[in-house]
Each structure stands twice: as structure tokens, then as C-alpha cells.
Amino acid sequence: MSRLVVVSNRVAPVDESKNQAGGLAVAVQEALKSRGGGIWFGWSGDIVEGTDGPPRIAESGRITYATLGLTQRDLDEYYNGFANSTLWPLFHYRLDLASFSGRTYAGYQRVNSLFAGKLAALLRPDDMVWVHDYHLIPFAEQLRAMGLSQRMGFYLHTPFPAPEILVALPAHESLVRGLCAYDLVGFQTESDLRCFVHYVKYEAGGSVEELGPGRGCRIRAYGRNLLARAFPISIDTLPLAQLAAQAAESVQTRRLRESLVERALIIGVDRLDYSKGLPQRFEAFQELLDSYPGNRGQVSFMQVAPPSRGDVAEYQAIRRELEALAGHINGRYAEFDWVPIRYLNKSFNRKTLAGFYRHARIGLVTPLRDGMNLVAKEYVACQDPADPGVLVLSRFAGAAKELDAALIVNPYDIRATAENLQRGLTMPLQERRERFEAMMTVLKGNDITHWRRSYVESLAAPLGDAGAAA
Numbered sequence: 007m008s009r010l011v012v013v014s015n016r017v018a019p020v021d022e023s024k025n026q027a028g029g030l031a032v033a034v035q036e037a038l039k040s041r042g043g044g045i046w047f048g049w050s051g052d053i054v055e056g057t058d059g060p061p062r063i064a065e066s067g068r069i070t071y072a073t074l075g076l077t078q079r080d081l082d083e084y085y086n087g088f089a090n091s092t093l094w095p096l097f098h099y100r101l102d103l104a105s106f107s108g109r110t111y112a113g114y115q116r117v118n119s120l121f122a123g124k125l126a127a128l129l130r131p132d133d134m135v136w137v138h139d140y141h142l143i144p145f146a147e148q149l150r151a152m153g154l155s156q157r158m159g160f161y162l163h164t165p166f167p168a169p170e171i172l173v174a175l176p177a178h179e180s181l182v183r184g185l186c187a188y189d190l191v192g193f194q195t196e197s198d199l200r201c202f203v204h205y206v207k208y209e210a211g212g213s214v215e216e217l218g219p220g221r222g223c224r225i226r227a228y229g230r231n232l233l234a235r236a237f238p239i240s241i242d243t244l245p246l247a248q249l250a251a252q253a254a255e256s257v258q259t260r261r262l263r264e265s266l267v268e269r270a271l272i273i274g275v276d277r278l279d280y281s282k283g284l285p286q287r288f289e290a291f292q293e294l295l296d297s298y299p300g301n302r303g304q305v306s307f308m309q310v311a312p313p314s315r316g317d318v319a320e321y322q323a324i325r326r327e328l329e330a331l332a333g334h335i336n337g338r339y340a341e342f343d344w345v346p347i348r349y350l351n352k353s354f355n356r357k358t359l360a361g362f363y364r365h366a367r368i369g370l371v372t373p374l375r376d377g378m379n380l381v382a383k384e385y386v387a388c389q390d391p392a393d394p395g396v397l398v399l400s401r402f403a404g405a406a407k408e409l410d411a412a413l414i415v416n417p418y419d420i421r422a423t424a425e426n427l428q429r430g431l432t433m434p435l436q437e438r439r440e441r442f443e444a445m446m447t448v449l450k451g452n453d454i455t456h457w458r459r460s461y462v463e464s465l466a467a468p469l470g471d472a473g474a475a476a
């Protein structure tokens with residue numbers, strides 16, 4: 007069996023004794039373990055003076071963590087620059103926020119080339135390389151330019167935009183050519199896959215062979231053959247459900263419950279990112295209080311929003327906007343014994359969140375655009391099956407394709423979102439149970455283990471058979 011090498015911008019070693027990590031970090035660990043060990047390679051999170059040396063190596067069991075520091079200039083041009091000021095807004099349909107600069111694009115290519123060169127020295131001829139996310143699209147092309155022919159796969163965690171949006175990027179062709187240097191390109195949803203296929207057909211002049219529902223497409227473009235397919239990422243459904251049952255009586259959940267004094271809780275949990283639709287969400291909550299005044303003093307909305315990518319100006323701007331909005335709504339409606347919005351710029355660990363989700367009558371997940379949105383799936387898995395809460399979910403989250411038993415909303419429609427909040431708050435138990443069971447069936451069928459297995463099996467299959475893997 008070939009060794010697996012995972013490459014991602016962030017490397018997240020899991021401390022199994024702490025039971026705090028979830029999702030992707032655990033999935034990557036499992037993928038590496040299931041193949042008898044392997045390498046996880048990426049940025050160490052450190053800023054360094056120079057990048058001349060070899061990667062820093064740490065071993066844990068049969069997993070090798072190989073990490074590299076970046077200089078401040080590299081970080082500014084690659085991570086804050088092209089990745090998070092160009093690709094992130096573009097892939098989330100925010101052309102108005104995307105900046106295009108030859109300097110940051112050159113920095114992005116330079117860091118990809120630097121990473122590829124450092125990894126190349128560690129690779130064996132029969133290794134299989136799995137690269138994650140928009141920070142590292144040109145990675146395989148850089149390895150191929152060094153003469154490496156190992157099997158290489160890419161997984162995009164964000165949406166892939168419609169070609170009409172993508173072509174606004176001056177470097178669109180070179181970016182898609184970079185994607186075609188992989189043997190397997192995975193997307194979150196069938197609609198992301200369709201956008202890619204559309205680009206390949208009509209912009210790149212490539213050919214596409216459909217392999218049938220859910221099996222992806224064989225693609226020939228830029229002189230290469232590859233498989234492109236949707237692999238919707240998921241969560242560790244059953245362990246998380248168990249954790250939530252335990253967390254229902256944790257100190258933090260008890261303190262939250264006591265502080266609410268019988269009031270219903272609406273919860274939102276998101277990185278503080280303009281893609282998450284937070285201003286519209288705050289306005290929808292305000293509309294709920296306006297249109298359904300019986301909720302005043304009776305319902306609290308808690309938004310957990312840990313700051314993210316704070317060196318990028320647009321993230322500083324959304325933070326200021328939300329502070330003003332939360333202050334405005336609280337100033338207008340608060341009473342001496344009730345504050346409508348609890349707005350928290352901090353993060354919580356997995357167990358604490360599990361208990362909070364379980365206690366919330368509504369999980370409010372309203373991104374304007376999101377690759378998947380794991381919070382939506384986590385909220386459902388954490389519910390009490392006997393008395394579950396209601397998920398109110400944006401149609402623009404990848405998760406809405408699978409969780410269609412949620413109350414699906416258009417987050418731009420503030421009024422309709424408020425109506426759905428009211429519907430969720432008053433929904434009869436029987437309907438809540440039916441919706442919860444339908445969503446749990448989906449989440450048990452496609453959990454994080456299923457996701458990583460289907461991806462790795464597709465990557466390992468000979469290209470001609472790749473579409474046949476589970």
C-alpha cells in the first residue's frame with residue numbers, strides 16, 4: 007500500500023488525551039493511520055527570518071509532522087494576500103471585496119514552490135499526495151515541474167465559483183491549469199463540480215465524460231487526464247452525539263442554562279468572516295423581535311464569533327460593523343434583566359460547544375456562501391433525540407444540499423429568515439423529531455470516516471477505475 011502524504015496550510019496535530027479536536031484534523035489523522043502512517047506537511051504557524059533549512063520534523067506514532075515557518079513577507083503575500091484577499095472573496099462570490107495584485111500572486115506561487123521543493127525531498131516514488139484547499143492549488147504543478155509523477159489529489163474546502171465569477175481573476179487560466187495537474191480533484195458539492203466542469207468545457211476547451219450520478223467526471227484538459235468528483239465533507243456524527251449527551255450536564259452548559267432563566271436560546275457559531283452572513287443574521291433577529299414582539303424578553307440569541315484573519319482589512323471592517331450592530335440592537339431592546347444578543351469574540355472547545363448546541367432551541371446558520379459549514383452538521387448531531395432543536399440553514403451553505411430537512415432560508419431575505427425563526431421557535435415536537443431524524447440519517451450515512459475513505463479510495467484507484475470507488 008502506498009504511503010499517504012497530506013499537505014495543508016495548517017497542520018493540526020491531535021492530542022488524543024484532550025478530546026478537543028474534531029472534524030478535519032481527526033479525519034486526516036485517521037487517513038494517515040489507516041495507511042500504516044504517513045506525513046502531514048504544511049505551515050508551522052511560525053514567522054521566521056529565513057526559510058532555507060529543512061522542515062521541522064516531529065513524530066507521533068507512525069505519523070510524521072513536517073512543518074515549515076514562513077517569513078512575514080511570504081505570509082503577507084501568500085496567506086493574507088492572494089489566498090485570503092483574492093481567492094477567498096472570489097470563491098465566495100464577493101468580487102466587490104477581491105483585490106487583484108501581481109505581487110501577491112507571485113508571492114502565492116513562490117510559497118507554493120517553496121513548499122513543493124521542501125516536500126519533494128521527503129517523497130518516495132510510490133507515495134500518494136493529498137493537498138487541501140485554495141492556499142495550495144499550484145502545489146502539484148510545482149511538483150510535476152520537478153519531474154515528480156506520484157499520484158496527487160486535491161480537495162477544495164470552499165465553493166468553486168461559477169466561471170462568470172472566476173474569469174474576473176486575471177490568473178484564472180493558470181489557476182485551473184494548476185488544478186488539472188492533479189489526478190483527482192474533489193469538491194464539496196455537485197454544484198461546485200458543475201462550475202468546474204463548465205469552466206473546463208467552455209473556457210479551457212477540455213473534454214468531459216460524465217460517469218453517472220455521484221460518480222464524478224473524467225476530464226481531459228491542458229494535456230492531462232483527471233477525475234473530478236464531489237465528496238461532501240462531514241463530521242464524526244456518533245462520537246459527537248455522545249459527547250453532547252455528556253456535555254448537557256457540564257459546568258458550562260449548566261451556567262448557560264441558569265443564565266437564560268427558561269428563555270429559549272438561538273445559537274450561531276462562526277469564524278468572524280464576511281462570508282458567514284452575520285450582519286444579515288443580526289438584522290433577522292431584530293426583525294423577529296419587531297414582528298413577533300412576544301419574543302422580547304423571552305428569547306436570547308448567542309453568537310460565538312472568534313476573530314479570524316485579522317490582518318486582512320475586510321475582516322477588521324466586518325468586526326467593526328458587527329460591534330456597532332450588536333450594540334445598536336441591544337441598546338434598542340435590552341431590559342434591565344434581559345440582553346437580546348450575546349456577542350462573543352472568542353472560541354470554545356468542542357465539548358463546550360456540544361453542550362451549547364444541545365441546549366439551543368435553534369441553530370442559526372446563514373452564510374451568504376459556504377463550502378460546507380460543519381457547524382450546521384454539528385448542531386444537528388448534538389441534539390437530544392427526544393426533544394431536538396431546529397436548524398435554520400442558508401440555501402447557500404454546501405450543507406443545505408444534504409440537510410434539506412432543515413428550515414432552508416435565503417439569508418438576504420431578512421423578513422423570511424425572521425419568519426422561519428418564529429416557525430422554529432413554535433414548531434411542534436413531532437415535526438422537530440421528524441426533521442431531526444431525517445437529518446441524522448444523512449449524517450450517519452455520510453460521516454467524516456465515509457468522507458475520507460471515499461476520497462482516499464478514489465485517489466488510490468487506477469485513474470480508469472477512480473470513478474468506481476465508494
Ligand SMILES: O=P(O)(O)OC[C@H]1O[C@H](O[C@H]2O[C@H](CO)[C@@H](O)[C@H](O)[C@H]2O)[C@H](O)[C@@H](O)[C@@H]1O
Binds near residue numbers: 016030163377379380
Ligand atoms: O485557517 P484559517 O484561515 O483560520 O481558516 C479556517 C478554515 O476555514 C475554511 O474552512 C472551509 O472548510 C470547512 C471544512 O471543509 C468547510 O465546512 C467550510 O465551509 C470552509 O469554509 C478554509 O477553507 C480552511 O482551509 C481553513 O483552515
Ligand SMILES: O=c1ccn([C@@H]2O[C@H](COP(=O)(O)OP(=O)(O)O)[C@@H](O)[C@H]2O)c(=O)[nH]1
Binds near residue numbers: 029355379
Ligand atoms: O469557538 C469555536 C468556533 C468554531 N469551532 C469549530 O470550527 C469549525 C468551523 O467549521 P465550518 O465548516 O463551520 O466553517 P469554517 O470556519 O471552516 O469556514 C467547526 O468544526 C466548529 O465547531 C470551534 O471549535 N470553536
